[in-house]
Amino acid sequence: MPYKNIEERRRCARESKRRARARQAHPLMKIKIFVCPRFPSLRLAAGIQFDAGFFVSDDPEIQARIERDPHFARYIFPLLIDTSCIPTGE
DSSP: OOOSSHHHHHHHHHHHHHHHHHHTOOGGGGOEEEEOSSOTTOEEGGGEEOBTTEEEEOOHHHHHHHHHSTTBTTTBEEEOOOGGGSOOOO
């Protein structure tokens, strides 16, 4: 047996499963939705414009720009997507 200690074997199995789940992230986890209720047509640098108070992006660079903006957490807020209720197709 490669693992005589059962706790070590369990720890290794948990880490292996965690790495496998991280590689199989749901596509919706890449999408971020930002809302700006105060200024529904807010324009930020680099062509970022909110439409009806919402901005949806899957580009990590644009997401980082919005999160670095001084209006973030004051007028701009992220919306969370609950992926636990999305069918996996299994």
